[in-house]
Amino acid sequence: MIQYLVDGVLVGSILSLGAIGLTMVMHMLRFANFSHAELLSIGAYSALVFDGVFSAVLPQISASIGPLSLTWALLLSIVLAMAMTGLSAVIIDWLIFKRIRDKGDALSMVFASFGVALIIRNVIALIFGLKTHLYTQDIVFAVVISRDPLLMVKPDQVFGLFAALVIMLVLHYLLSRTTFGYALRAVAENPSLAQVSGIRLSRVVAITWIIGGALAAAAGVFYGLNNQISPVIGKDLVLPIFAATIVGGIGSVYGAVLGGFIVGIAASMALLILPSGYSPAVPFLIIMAVLLIRPNGLFGEART
Amino acid sequence: MIGVISYLVFFSTIASILAIAVLGLNLQWGNTGLFNGGVAAFFGAGAYGMILLGGSAQPDRIGGFDLFYPLALIGGMLITGVLACVVGMLTLRLRHDYLAIATFGVAVAFENVVRNAEGLTGGAKGMRGFVRPFEAAVGNPFWFNILYFIFVVAALVAVYLFLEKLIRSPFGRLLRAIREDETAAQSLGKNPSRIRLTAFVTGSIIMGLAGGLYGTFYAFVSPQDVLPSLTFQIWAMLIVGGAGNNRGAIAGAFLIWAAWTASGWVLSRVAPVDVQIYLGTLQFILIGTIIVGMLMWRPQGLMPEKLVLSQSGDYPPGE
Amino acid sequence: MPDIVLRVENIVAGYVKDFPILWDVNLSLEKATITVIIGPNGAGKSTLIKVIAGIVKITSGSVWLGDKDIAGIRPDQMAEHGIAYVPQTDNIFRTLTIRQNLDLVLRNAGDKAGPRLDKLFTQFPPLASKQREKAGSLSGGQRQMLAVAMALAVEPSIILMDEPSAGLSPKAAEEVLGLARALTTTGVSILLVEQNVKQALRLADHCYILAEGRNQLDGSAADLLNDPVVGEIYLGGRRVGAA
Numbered sequence: 001m002i003q004y005l006v007d008g009v010l011v012g013s014i015l016s017l018g019a020i021g022l023t024m025v026m027h028m029l030r031f032a033n034f035s036h037a038e039l040l041s042i043g044a045y046s047a048l049v050f051d052g053v054f055s056a057v058l059p060q061i062s063a064s065i066g067p068l069s070l071t072w073a074l075l076l077s078i079v080l081a082m083a084m085t086g087l088s089a090v091i092i093d094w095l096i097f098k099r100i101r102d103k104g105d106a107l108s109m110v111f112a113s114f115g116v117a118l119i120i121r122n123v124i125a126l127i128f129g130l131k132t133h134l135y136t137q138d139i140v141f142a143v144v145i146s147r148d149p150l151l152m153v154k155p156d157q158v159f160g161l162f163a164a165l166v167i168m169l170v171l172h173y174l175l176s177r178t179t180f181g182y183a184l185r186a187v188a189e190n191p192s193l194a195q196v197s198g199i200r201l202s203r204v205v206a207i208t209w210i211i212g213g214a215l216a217a218a219a220g221v222f223y224g225l226n227n228q229i230s231p232v233i234g235k236d237l238v239l240p241i242f243a244a245t246i247v248g249g250i251g252s253v254y255g256a257v258l259g260g261f262i263v264g265i266a267a268s269m270a271l272l273i274l275p276s277g278y279s280p281a282v283p284f285l286i287i288m289a290v291l292l293i294r295p296n297g298l299f300g301e302a303r304t
Numbered sequence: 305m306i307g308v309i310s311y312l313v314f315f316s317t318i319a320s321i322l323a324i325a326v327l328g329l330n331l332q333w334g335n336t337g338l339f340n341g342g343v344a345a346f347f348g349a350g351a352y353g354m355i356l357l358g359g360s361a362q363p364d365r366i367g368g369f370d371l372f373y374p375l376a377l378i379g380g381m382l383i384t385g386v387l388a389c390v391v392g393m394l395t396l397r398l399r400h401d402y403l404a405i406a407t408f409g410v411a412v413a414f415e416n417v418v419r420n421a422e423g424l425t426g427g428a429k430g431m432r433g434f435v436r437p438f439e440a441a442v443g444n445p446f447w448f449n450i451l452y453f454i455f456v457v458a459a460l461v462a463v464y465l466f467l468e469k470l471i472r473s474p475f476g477r478l479l480r481a482i483r484e485d486e487t488a489a490q491s492l493g494k495n496p497s498r499i500r501l502t503a504f505v506t507g508s509i510i511m512g513l514a515g516g517l518y519g520t521f522y523a524f525v526s527p528q529d530v531l532p533s534l535t536f537q538i539w540a541m542l543i544v545g546g547a548g549n550n551r552g553a554i555a556g557a558f559l560i561w562a563a564w565t566a567s568g569w570v571l572s573r574v575a576p577v578d579v580q581i582y583l584g585t586l587q588f589i590l591i592g593t594i595i596v597g598m599l600m601w602r603p604q605g606l607m608p609e610k611l612v613l614s615q616s617g618d619y620p621p622g623e
Numbered sequence: 624m625p626d627i628v629l630r631v632e633n634i635v636a637g638y639v640k641d642f643p644i645l646w647d648v649n650l651s652l653e654k655a656t657i658t659v660i661i662g663p664n665g666a667g668k669s670t671l672i673k674v675i676a677g678i679v680k681i682t683s684g685s686v687w688l689g690d691k692d693i694a695g696i697r698p699d700q701m702a703e704h705g706i707a708y709v710p711q712t713d714n715i716f717r718t719l720t721i722r723q724n725l726d727l728v729l730r731n732a733g734d735k736a737g738p739r740l741d742k743l744f745t746q747f748p749p750l751a752s753k754q755r756e757k758a759g760s761l762s763g764g765q766r767q768m769l770a771v772a773m774a775l776a777v778e779p780s781i782i783l784m785d786e787p788s789a790g791l792s793p794k795a796a797e798e799v800l801g802l803a804r805a806l807t808t809t810g811v812s813i814l815l816v817e818q819n820v821k822q823a824l825r826l827a828d829h830c831y832i833l834a835e836g837r838n839q840l841d842g843s844a845a846d847l848l849n850d851p852v853v854g855e856i857y858l859g860g861r862r863v864g865a866a
Contacts, residue, residue, distance in 0.1 A: 032401035034408070099600050107339060110404045111543065112599045114536060118592030122585045130581065179730035182723050186716050193716065195698040196676065196708050197728050197773065235532075239412055242405050277420035284409035291398060291406060 002149050004268045010157045010226070012264025013164035017219035018237060019244035019256035020171065021089075021212020027188055027251030028208055029101065031109040035092070035117040036216065037241050038234035041124055043085040043217025044224040048133055050077035067143075067155040069136045070225065078221050082214035089213030090206050092116060117234060125231040132228040135221075160222035167218055168257055171211070175253065184208065188251055236280075240267065243283035246290050249300020258298060262286075310446060315565060316558075317453045320460045321517045323557035326541045327463050327550060328510030334547035334609065335471055336503040337483035339400050341408035342391070343511060343538045348414060348530035349387045350512025351519035352425055353380030359433035365426050373437035377516045384512025388505040396500050411532060419527040430526025434519065456517055460554070463510055467550055470506075479503055533588065537564070540591050543598045546605025555607060563590065626654040628812050629675070629781055634684035636674045643682055644670045645836045650814075652781065657803055657813045659827035659844065661820050667836040668816040669711065672783045675814070676701060676708040688781075702731070707774035711785040711816075714770035717759030721750050721769055724758055728776045743772045764795035771802065782806070784815040788822070800826050824848040 022036045054073035055062045061072040096116060100108050142152040175181035186194040187204045195201055223233060244263045248255025267282045274282070290297060325347055332338045340346075358376025361368030371379065395406040418425045425431055442448040470476050481488065482496045490496055519525045537560060545556020567590055571583050598605065629652040637643035644667045652658050660668045673679040675686055677698040686694040688704055701708060716724050725743065729736040744751035747768050753761070758769060767787065774782055784803070788796030796819070803813050804826060817823035824830060827844040832853065840852060847853050 026401065030401070032404045034404075096596060096600065100603075103603065105603065107337075107400055108599045108603055110339065110401060111539060112596050114539070115592040115595030115599070118536060118588050119596065122588040122592070125585045126582055126589070130585070179726050182716075182719055182727040183730070185718060186727060189716050189718050190713055192678065192698070193710065193713055196678070196701070196710065198699050198702045198731065198777070199727075200697070200699045239405075239409055242409075246402070246405070275420065278416060281413040281416040284413040287406060287409050288394060291402060292394065295398070295402070 001269075001272065003151055004272060005265060006151060006153060008265030008268030009261060010153070010161050010264070011268060012261035013161045014219045014223050014260075015237070015240050015244045015264050016257045016260025017164050017167065017215045017222075018241040019248065019260045020168070020253050021208075021215045022241055023245045023248065023250055023252060023256040024184075024188070024208050025212055026245065028191075028205065029097070029109070031097075031106055031113065032242070034110065034113040034238060035120060035234075036113075036212065037238035038117050038120040039085050039089055039213050039216035040220030040223060040237060041121065041231065041233045042088055043081045043213075043220035044229045044233055045124055045128060046081035046084045046217065047074065047077040047221045047224070048128075048135065048229055050080045051135060064136075064138075068159050069138050069140045069156055070159060071136070074135055074221075078218060081221060082217040085217035085220075086210035086213035089209040089216075093205070093209050117238070121231055121234055128231065130231065132230040133224075134228055135225055154226065156225050160226060163218065164222065167215065171215075171253065180207075239280070239287075240264075240283040243286045243290075245297075246287050247297055249297030251301065252297070252299035255297055255299035306446065310449065313449050313453050315561070317449070317456050317521060318518075319558045319561040320453070320456045321514050321521070322538065322541065322561055323554045324460050324463050324517070325511045325514035325538050326545070326553040326557045327460075327467055328507040328514065329538055329542050330507075330547060330550060330553040331467060331470075331510065332504055332507035334542065334549070334553070335476070335483070336479045336500060336507075337400075338396065338500060338504055338507075339404045339407065340504070340507070341404045341406075341535065342411035342414070343535040344530045344532060345391075345411040345414035346384050346388060346508040346511040347515040347518070347534060347538075348418065348525070349384040350380040350515030351525040351529065352418065352431060352515075353383035353512070354516035354519050355431045355434045355525055356380075356383075359431070360435070362426070362433045365423060365431070365433075367424075368433055373520075377513070377520070380516040380519075381509050381512040384515070385505055385509045388508030389501070392501045392504040392508075396504060397497060408532075408535075411530070411535060415527055415530050415532075418530060426526075428527055430524055430528075432524055434523045436520060436523050452521065456521075459513065459517060463513070464550055464554065467510075471550075475499075475502075533591075536588075536591055536595070540595050540598075542605075543595055543603075544605060546607035546609065548609030549605065549607045552605050552607030556605065559606075560591075560594070563594070625651075627651045628654045628689070629814065630687040631671070631675065632685045632687060634671070634674055634686070635682040636670065636679055636684070637682065638670075638679060640682075643836065645674065648684075648833070648836070648838055650831055650838075650841075652812050652814050653829065654812050655807045655810050656828040657807055657815065657826060658829040658831065659823040660814070660816045660831045660833055661818075661823055662833035662839070665835075666833040668833050669785050670836075671833065672708070672785050672814070672816055676706070676783055702777040702779070705777075705780040706783065707777055707779035707781070708783045709770050709774045709785065709787060711789055715758045715761075715766050715773065718757065720755050720757055721761070722754040724769060724773060725750075725754075725776060728773045732776075739776055739778070743776060746775075747772050763790050764792065764798075767791060767795065767799060771799065775806075780811060782811060782813045782815075784813065786816055786818055788817065788819060796822070820853075821848075 018037065018040055022033060025033055025036065051074045054077060061076065064071050065075070096112060097109055100112050140154055140156060142154045145151045145153060175185060183199050183204060186197065186199060187201065191201060220233060240263055244259035245256055247262050248259030263283060263286055266286055267279060270282045271279060325343065329340060329343055332340050354376050356367035357369050357371045357379040358373055359368050360370050391407070391410050395403055398406060419428050421427065439448055442451060478499050482499055541556040541560045542553055544559055545554070546552030564587060567587055568583060571586060572580060631648060631650040634645050634648045635643050636645045648671060660671060662668050670679055674681055677696045677700065681694045684694065685692045693704060696704065719727065725740060729739060732739060749765055750769060750772055758766065761769065787799045791799065800822065803815065807813060824844045824847060829841065830844045830847045831841040832839040840847070
């Protein structure tokens with residue numbers, strides 16, 4: 001059972017990173033963005049491309065770091081992928097969502113986000129092919145941490161968890177100690193007062209997309225590192241990430257973090273009772289349970 | 305010649321079936337402002353329900369009651385209604401973006417259950433054992449398809465007339481009132497929740513009818529028929545046609561289905577063989593682009609909602 | 624020749640496009656004075672302030688700051704024009720601490736931020752002692768104090784205040800209005816909306832009366848304090864403009 005718990009925590013860290021960006025955008029722009037999960041795909045594939053380029057151009061940095069299958073090239077690629085995905089998110093908003101937003105209909109943005117998700121997912125499939133990719137061809141062995149109870153983890157999974165926590169810590173620092181972070185929180189609390197206090201809303205919107213995209217990219221890479229890279233990453237993760245956001249409460253970054261771990265652990269532990277074929281339905285059950293019992297989640301606030 | 309007619313009949317049958325589903329969605333979204341992200345689930349419930357009731361018994365699967373066809377079809381619709389009732393009671397009071405997520409989740413869960421519960425639905429292999437009604441009696445597949453097409457069109461016309469009457473009725477006025485301003489409607493003593501639920505269930509039952517007709521046509525249904533992509537196709541049809549307009553809904557169904565089949569046909573002719581596995585991929589990009597494009601440039605659709613006159617007499621009143 | 628720092632000319636404005644709340648409103652603000660806007664509920668007083676602040680869109684008309692028409696500026700551009708706005712309610716960020724609220728509005732001040740913060744803490748000692756507390760946990764009077772401090776942080780030449788004494792104890796209200804008076808001695812011009820007519824007229828230099836979105840009367844506060852027409856407008860009598 002502890003294996004399931006640990007697996008849940010490891011998956012949870014990925015969901016947390018994805019959920020942070022989604023909760024910020026959902027709260028600020030008031031729409032359920034079904035294309036957010038595709039940002040994880042964009043991140044995973046961007047890193048794949050950058051990694052390929054580095055391996056060809058600078059083979060020295062293709063050395064693995066310690067026991068990880070992660071190479072220095074990939075590490076650098078993750079950073080670049082985060083920037084690239086952040087940029088993509090802003091551009092998509094500017095090209096598509098903003099135009100629909102200005103026309104006024106919140107429901108249209110949700111529909112449009114489904115359309116955008118379809119486009120991104122299938123364009124990726126068109127460019128990279130329908131088959132799966134991996135960051136490394138090396139076979140990665142899980143390390144046995146304890147024999148009784150049996151607990152095995154792959155070093156890459158631990159790296160993913162560790163890196164995710166570092167990223168979240170950096171974000172926490174940003175939000176709690178920099179005036180820029182205060183500006184983000186101010187817009188989340190009261191957008192019109194924020195404007196009156198000298199904050200330019202369009203800039204904060206752009207930065208929120210960039211942060212959301214960057215975090216999603218990291219999550220996508222960690223997911224690809226520990227599973228595989230395929231065009232359906234977004235499709236597979238859209239409901240679990242929504243579940244994490246709803247559990248934590250829309251608008252709460254800390255809620256999203258907690259929600260990610262809760263959903264990850266719950267989905268993992270569900271395998272103890274349910275046959276594995278049903279695991280995609282678990283996030284749905286979590287969502288329904290939360291919406292029935294405590295619709296605002298752990299830390300969310302009711303907003304009209 | 306017969307080949308062309310045969311193909312047109314096939315095309316129009318499917319388009320008409322999908323048009324029925326779009327009409328159901330129009331009642332939910334166009335008339336009542338409800339976001340149904342799980343269209344595929346209700347369509348599927350009608351199809352699976354109909355085959356379960358109307359098909360013959362199969363080993364290791366429940367069902368197969370060999371019910372008289374019209375009863376099986378209605379049975380499928382009722383099963384859909386029950387599902388819609390449960391989903392509606394749980395989710396309709398949610399804010400629109402939560403409703404989107406919840407209904408989307410319903411469709412994901414539905415597909416998941418249908419794919420895994422072999423004893424109930426046949427699992428990934430799908431549900432067999434259904435024989436098209438009167439097929440043996442007619443004998444000739446060409447004429448059978450034409451007769452079935454006429455039957456489907458009759459159903460489409462019936463649903464259209466029913467909905468047109470509905471939106472001109474007092475109930476239709478209530479739907480519009482709730483869509484525009486719920487608190488005002490509440491202050492008039494109406495119960496918005498119950499009205500929304502009625503609209504949601506009615507629309508879902510119509511989708512279930514479409515599903516049942518679909519299952520009848522293919523004499524088979526599988527999890528592949530209830531994928532999220534079906535939901536997107538039906539939405540695209542409504543967005544293109546015009547939400548709030550029943551004629552637009554039907555037009556949208558035919559247009560999008562034409563675009564879908566035409567794109568498939570063109571790609572299979574023009575594209576080199578190794579690109580052909582990307583047929584679905586390209587079609588999805590097409591659908592996604594249509595959805596996004598319409599929402600950006602003509603969100604009201606090709607046929608915008610007309611102002612509905614639901615009172616006879618002088619208009620404007622009092623002048 | 625009075626030194627007019629802000630002049631509002633023929634403003635037609637409202638929240639919804641074809642339904643204006645303000646009809647052809649005019650107003651002038653002289654330098655280093657307090658001008659108060661009074662009028663019955665729904666007169667459009669708050670709306671006028673919000674128009675100047677850029678929160679409400681103008682259908683037609685101009686807002687002259689010196690010789691520049693700032694009609695239609697974004698609210699976040701107010702500070703660079705030397706204007707600060709204190710809303711009536713929800714005028715501080717509850718989830719941030721006092722210190723964070725002030726740091727936020729001072730973030731573009733560069734190295735002037737430190738000295739300005741010290742100055743504000745000297746001017747408002749309770750804010751200094753409670754600076755690490757969340758603004759949402761303050762009392763009404765302390766929140767108002769913080770809101771005023773946030774406005775002063777950008778060292779504005781014009782302050783717009785929407786019912787600054789609303790919800791405050793009489794003592795706290797006196798303090799806020801007294802503060803406004805003190806500010807004018809440093810050259811700051813203040814335009815404020817007030818419900819408490821007597822207190823406002825005793826304090827202000829000039830007064831505009833608005834009703835049903837139109838100018839009704841204006842003049843020196845002292846004159847209007849004793850004017851019987853003022854009482855009539857308030858008790859629902861004579862009106863200028865729409866029937």
